[in-house]
Amino acid sequence: MITRFPHWLKKRFINTAEAAEVRRLIDSLHLNTVCNSACCPNRNECFSKKRATFMILGDTCTRDCKFCAVKTGSPAAIDTDEPERLAEAIKSMGMDHIVITSVTRDDLHDGGADHFHKTAHCIKEMHPEATLEMLTPDFSGIDESIDKVLSGPVDILSHNLETVPRLYSAVRPLADYKRSLKLLLKAKEKGLTTKSGIMVGLGEITDEVYGVMRALRGVGCDMLTIGQYLKPTKRQLDVYEFVHPEI
Numbered sequence: 001m002i003t004r005f006p007h008w009l010k011k012r013f014i015n016t017a018e019a020a021e022v023r024r025l026i027d028s029l030h031l032n033t034v035c036n037s038a039c040c041p042n043r044n045e046c047f048s049k050k051r052a053t054f055m056i057l058g059d060t061c062t063r064d065c066k067f068c069a070v071k072t073g074s075p076a077a078i079d080t081d082e083p084e085r086l087a088e089a090i091k092s093m094g095m096d097h098i099v100i101t102s103v104t105r106d107d108l109h110d111g112g113a114d115h116f117h118k119t120a121h122c123i124k125e126m127h128p129e130a131t132l133e134m135l136t137p138d139f140s141g142i143d144e145s146i147d148k149v150l151s152g153p154v155d156i157l158s159h160n161l162e163t164v165p166r167l168y169s170a171v172r173p174l175a176d177y178k179r180s181l182k183l184l185l186k187a188k189e190k191g192l193t194t195k196s197g198i199m200v201g202l203g204e205i206t207d208e209v210y211g212v213m214r215a216l217r218g219v220g221c222d223m224l225t226i227g228q229y230l231k232p233t234k235r236q237l238d239v240y241e242f243v244h245p246e247i
Helices: 017-028 043-048 080-091 114-126 143-150 165-171 177-189 206-218
Strands: 053-055 097-100 131-135 156-158 193-200 222-230
Touching: 017 043, 017 080, 053 080, 053 114, 080 114, 097 114, 114 131, 114 143, 114 222, 143 177, 165 206, 177 193, 177 206, 206 222
Parallel strands: 053 097, 097 131, 131 156, 156 193, 193 222
Antiparallel strands: none
């Protein structure tokens, strides 16, 4: 188990008046962010720039991915007023690029696709000039649910592969690598800009990362982000290694 961060990964803690204002706004509107729920170490930096990734469909996930700090269990009912409050927060923050994600809701017959669809329409109606990125779960591969989300006013469809296929059983046991690639392909075929992300430092090897890159290129994925995995709490997987950005 690695417990010490390398010097190149350490950064100064940022806490500004703007960050405090964003935290108050999120709390006052009873909104969730993946920034807070997933214990992102960079959230104050983003809040200081009046940026956040909002998380819809509650704060409780029906899956238990081993890298993620979002709590798991039985989720509450869908908050039908959430899209309007999101639009209000976006206006207050002056956001021109909006990222919406969610917990996974395997308890819902459509995986929450209808709520994604309604949220996209509400935000675009109030902020037509902004670009809207939807970072979605896999909706259990249900075509009708995926089509519902893709039919909305979405500019970028994002879906993270998270890791290499060999590590899925350990890192995200209820997900399916090929199912996720199929979702990205379906979005591309609809003409959307597509995006995915993976983490390194979980025990993957370089050739496996290149394999993921080739697979994403094979489904026409436009953008890929690669980030260092950091253990958010004691419950999650240990960091296998820190991968220098120059590698």
